[in-house]
Amino acid sequence: MADKSVAIVGAAQIDTFKTTDRSPVGLAALAAKRAVEEAGLQMSDIDAVFSSSSYYAMPTLTMAEYLGLSPNVVDSTSTGGCSFVQHLGHAVAMINQGLCEVALIVYGSTQRTDAGKLVSMAEQSVYEQQYGLIHPVGAFGMIAHRHMKEFGTTSEQLAQYAVSAREWALLNPEAPYPTPLTVDEVLSSGIVASPLHKLDCCLVTDGAGAIVVTSGARARSLKQKPVWVLGTGEAQNHRNISQMPDFTSTRASVSAKRAFEQAGVGIADIDTAHVYDAFTISLLILMEDLGFCAKGEGGSFVENGRLAPGGELSLNPNGGGLSFSHPGMLSMFLMIEAVAQLRGTAGARQHDGAKLSLVHGMGMTLASHATAILGNEEPS
Secondary structure, three states, rough: OOOOOEEEEEEEEEOOOOOOOOHHHHHHHHHHHHHHOOOOOOOHOEEEEOOOOOOOOOOHHHHHHOOOOOOOOEOOOOOOEEEHHHHHHHHHHHHHHHOOOEEEEEEOOHHHHHHHHOOOOOOOOOOOOOOOOOOOOHHHHEEEEEEEHHOOHHHHHHHHHHHHHHHHHHHOOOOOOOOOOHHHHHOOOOOEEOOOOOEEOOOOOOOEEEEEEEEEHHOOOOOOOOOEEEEEEEEEOOOOOOOOOOOOOHHHHHHHHHHHHHHHHHHOOOOOEEEOOOOOOOOOHHHHOOOOOOOOOHHHHHHHOOOOOOOOOOOOOHHHHHHOOOOOOOOHHHHHHHHHHHHHOOHHOOOOOEEEEEEEEEEEEEEEEEEEEEOOOOOO
């Protein structure tokens, strides 16, 4: 049987809070250079480029030109924040088809530096924004109201997701706010889009990240211990929040099912979870749909420190988008943290003995989803 194993062999991030001296592509190029060097490769080894951007309409052309690459394969799939987990799945398929051997997945953003400037390439919704719905927080406010109505979820429970994220961030020397957070502070931080408060919302930061993916045969010869891609899945079902069939259920359940089936493992096997936390309510709903708790139980699931350091599940141990970094699209940084956990290099926030990690990205208003199961033991 042919070897179909694929692994992440390089990962690097630039989790700067704010930069004033680099463009988004320049920041991304620096992350790419570090990831390739970490893998023990040269830029000339890269024969596939995957990227998405809110700045560049043709991000793979822009990125490859900046890096001096002439790739055989490119992919600029853009479905919002989950794009890079999708890229990972696509890279696995292309490597297994023999279309490429060493793939670079890369992203850069100067979102915080560019505050107040119109930099997004995303189209405007003629059905929603002209009527006053602020994207994206307005949609997530509606989603939170619906979950509260159906399941009795409270603002205090949502706040605990932010508090848990901050507790993890206190173990991360790169996190920008090295101070504890309380439920009362979240609830007094001011309403942004009812019922969501300011501290129910992710940070706005600059940053860049890159990972290098290659075949198992190539990975075994490189200097880093491979992090194996065991399963991936993706799904979507709407673009505009007005077209979301059910405000409290998402297609994350579908993408996760596919990833778990490929990997041959279950939710109970997961050691660390890296789940897109643009808002406390989005994280709550994703935890339900991924299978960590039953539908409607996401509010009680966070209680009693279950998701904080020392709890039952290591969730977003770098602090996530709520307390570490969110440069517009988060899933790249979720993958990089999973790699650190599986390599055992995460320092004070390390989950002892981590063998399996789940990464889940979402795009837009819970519209698109991509899940990956990663492991540090070579698949048989």
